[in-house]
Amino acid sequence: MAETKTYPVMHNKNAYITEANYSELYARSINDRDNFWGEQAEKYITWFQKWNQVMTGDFENFNVEWFVNGKLNACYNCIDRHLAKKANQIALIWQGDDPKESLTFTFAELHEKICRLANVLKKEGIKKGDRICLYLPMIPESLIAMLAIARIGAVHSVVFAGFSAEALQNRILNADCRMVITANEGLRGNKIIPLKENVDAAIQHCPKVSKVIVVKRTDQAVSWDATKNIWYADALAQASADCPCESMDALDPFFILYTSGSTGKPKGILHTLGGYLVQVAMTHQLIFNYEAGDIYWCTADIGWITGHSYLVYGPLCNGATTLMFEGVPYYPTPSRFWEIIDKYQVNIFYTAPTAIRALRHEGDEWVKKTKRTSLKLLGTVGEPINPEVWEWYYHTIGNSHCPIVDTWWQTETGGIMISAYPFATPLKPGSAAWPFFGVVPQIDSLGNLTLQHPWPGMMKTVYNDPERFKEYFKNNAYQTGDNARYDDDHYYWITGRCDDVIKISGHRIGTEEVESAFLTDEAVSEVGIVSVPDEIKGEAIYAFVTLKQGVTPTDDLKKQLIHAVRQSIGAIATPKYIQWADGLPKTRSGKIMRRLLRKIANNDVSDLGDLSTLADPDIVKKLISERLTSI
Numbered sequence: 001m002a003e004t005k006t007y008p009v010m011h012n013k014n015a016y017i018t019e020a021n022y023s024e025l026y027a028r029s030i031n032d033r034d035n036f037w038g039e040q041a042e043k044y045i046t047w048f049q050k051w052n053q054v055m056t057g058d059f060e061n062f063n064v065e066w067f068v069n070g071k072l073n074a075c076y077n078c079i080d081r082h083l084a085k086k087a088n089q090i091a092l093i094w095q096g097d098d099p100k101e102s103l104t105f106t107f108a109e110l111h112e113k114i115c116r117l118a119n120v121l122k123k124e125g126i127k128k129g130d131r132i133c134l135y136l137p138m139i140p141e142s143l144i145a146m147l148a149i150a151r152i153g154a155v156h157s158v159v160f161a162g163f164s165a166e167a168l169q170n171r172i173l174n175a176d177c178r179m180v181i182t183a184n185e186g187l188r189g190n191k192i193i194p195l196k197e198n199v200d201a202a203i204q205h206c207p208k209v210s211k212v213i214v215v216k217r218t219d220q221a222v223s224w225d226a227t228k229n230i231w232y233a234d235a236l237a238q239a240s241a242d243c244p245c246e247s248m249d250a251l252d253p254f255f256i257l258y259t260s261g262s263t264g265k266p267k268g269i270l271h272t273l274g275g276y277l278v279q280v281a282m283t284h285q286l287i288f289n290y291e292a293g294d295i296y297w298c299t300a301d302i303g304w305i306t307g308h309s310y311l312v313y314g315p316l317c318n319g320a321t322t323l324m325f326e327g328v329p330y331y332p333t334p335s336r337f338w339e340i341i342d343k344y345q346v347n348i349f350y351t352a353p354t355a356i357r358a359l360r361h362e363g364d365e366w367v368k369k370t371k372r373t374s375l376k377l378l379g380t381v382g383e384p385i386n387p388e389v390w391e392w393y394y395h396t397i398g399n400s401h402c403p404i405v406d407t408w409w410q411t412e413t414g415g416i417m418i419s420a421y422p423f424a425t426p427l428k429p430g431s432a433a434w435p436f437f438g439v440v441p442q443i444d445s446l447g448n449l450t451l452q453h454p455w456p457g458m459m460k461t462v463y464n465d466p467e468r469f470k471e472y473f474k475n476n477a478y479q480t481g482d483n484a485r486y487d488d489d490h491y492y493w494i495t496g497r498c499d500d501v502i503k504i505s506g507h508r509i510g511t512e513e514v515e516s517a518f519l520t521d522e523a524v525s526e527v528g529i530v531s532v533p534d535e536i537k538g539e540a541i542y543a544f545v546t547l548k549q550g551v552t553p554t555d556d557l558k559k560q561l562i563h564a565v566r567q568s569i570g571a572i573a574t575p576k577y578i579q580w581a582d583g584l585p586k587t588r589s590g591k592i593m594r595r596l597l598r599k600i601a602n603n604d605v606s607d608l609g610d611l612s613t614l615a616d617p618d619i620v621k622k623l624i625s626e627r628l629t630s631i
């Protein structure tokens with residue numbers, strides 16, 4: 001593979017991690033693990049009671065525990081402890097979908113609202129450990145709700161507001177949620193999302209949901225069941241602004257967040273409190289070199305782990321000013337991100353490669369209208385960034401003076417695992433670079449990336465499914481599901497998933513989930529889903545569909561199938577190609593050979609590999625001859 005060029009380190013007198021101290025700290029994080037992490041835990045977190053053991057357990061017994069018997073509260077760490085010195089500092093800048101609409105909240109203002117909502121939750125009978133589902137747009141109330149739930153020791157399960165009612169229902173049921181917090185409607189790129197309507201549909205089959213708290217985001221009236229529905233603003237107005245923080249155990253469940261695996265339904269990744277908070281506070285400070293007064297903007301939605309770790313918990317733990325944006329990058333124009341950077345003088349900007357690709361595609365004139373001189377550092381996350389796009393981000397957005405941190409991590413890891421250190425790592429475009437402290441990556445003979453040692457932010461389990469949790473561990477190592485390579489300069493390059501997980505615009509989708517969605521339509525007999533490259537979204541869905549006897553394949557039927565997928569998952573899983581297939585390639589034992597489908601969809605058919613188990617070679621020939629090149 002052709003090596004790209006290397007950008008030398010930019011020196012910064014305020015750098016926490018430098019070329020001089022990285023190796024020593026990294027070595028300590030591995031060789032003197034307990035002392036290293038004990039120090040970090042004291043530095044970044046305020047504990048009500050100190051732990052008596054930094055870590056116990058191992059991967060082999062699935063029983064890793066961090067900061068045993070430590071007591072703390074996430075909301076206390078994110079809000080209360082900053083009040084003495086920073087009560088009037090802006091903690092949250094909110095930029096609405098409409099450029100004219102924006103708000104700011106100081107730490108004191110957030111504190112008041114969080115306490116009021118926490119009291120509302122208590123009044124409704126919510127107790128420590130109860131699960132509450134959030135189905136909210138990117139509005140301040142979403143951050144307030146997460147922290148209010150954390151304050152009383154309940155557990156949030158945030159469901160991305162782009163998921164369908166059916167997907168929402170599955171997640172509510174799986175986590176056994178007692179309450180849902182939503183908005184009447186969401187607003188994105190001037191489009192309306194009927195959130196309350198989706199919640200109403202979802203909870204028809206969720207008898208345990210006794211109350212739905214509704215934020216009034218727009219003036220639109222919604223159907224109302226007075227026995228179940230509560231207006232957020234009315235309830236807050238009546239609640240006291242005084243609510244103590246619950247003292248929680250470091251190992252208490254903190255939140256559940258659903259993500260896709262290669263098989264089965266989405267899994268509820270459960271994070272516990274202590275280790276997670278240490279990991280996200282520390283990585284937020286060191287990877288983004290966050291300094292007091294910096295304006296920090298992470299564009300991720302709160303429905304994903306990046307929103308949890310690097311929009312809410314990491315930055316607020318560090319007393320940062322965090323920016324939340326309700327809208328989309330291309331509304332009203334493709335200058336939107338850059339205008340927001342200028343408007344608020346953003347210093348640190350963290351986004352996904354798919355957004356950068358899409359905006360690059362729109363042309364430089366949209367960027368040139370803005371200055372972006374406040375920027376000090378850029379970050380990416382969610383999928384590999386190709387070197388050309390990296391160069392554009394670096395030169396055109398960052399004016400060639402901001403380091404880029406390409407951060408590799410996962411919902412399961414809680415925080416960043418592999419990344420450049422902004423003022424210590426010479427940058428190689430397209431490489432995620434170096435392991436974070438305490439992280440020991442290894443690449444096995446198949447090119448699969450594994451992590452050898454436990455780290456504080458790792459998930460505790462898969463909610464309600466300990467067996468699926470166990471599947472992550474083999475040979476005493478955590479299996480990431482990614483392929484990677486390691487170069488001669490000790491840099492890691494993540495090349496993509498090694499399983500049946502697809503990344504569409506950075507969103508993680510399981511092929512089997514999409515197949516199940518197709519099968520909800522009565523016309524479908526069998527379906528095989530694979531991914532193909534997409535210039536903007538990174539990957540896209542290519543579906544091979546066999547219809548039941550007697551069903552005529554038509555364009556209208558394709559539309560109907562797309563509709564079925566959107567109904568059962570959401571718009572992010574919309575298939576790009578649907579190819580009708582008389583039959584799918586199968587082994588003689590009847591298993592669909594997805595490997596062959598992948599090759600056919602990607603027009604990579606010169607070498608189909610070992611076909612000795614293929615039951616009917618004619619099927620493959622036919623599929624190749626009918627491959628789609630346009631939608």
Ligand code: WT7
Nearest residue numbers: 306381382383384406407408409410411494508
């Ligand atoms: C998968 C995890 C981590 C927060 C957002 C995604 C891919 C993530 C990178 C990167 C190459 C990346 C991997 C990983 N991924 N970051 N910097 N370079 N690939 O979290 O939804 O749990 O997805 O995203 O494939 O396994 P997630």
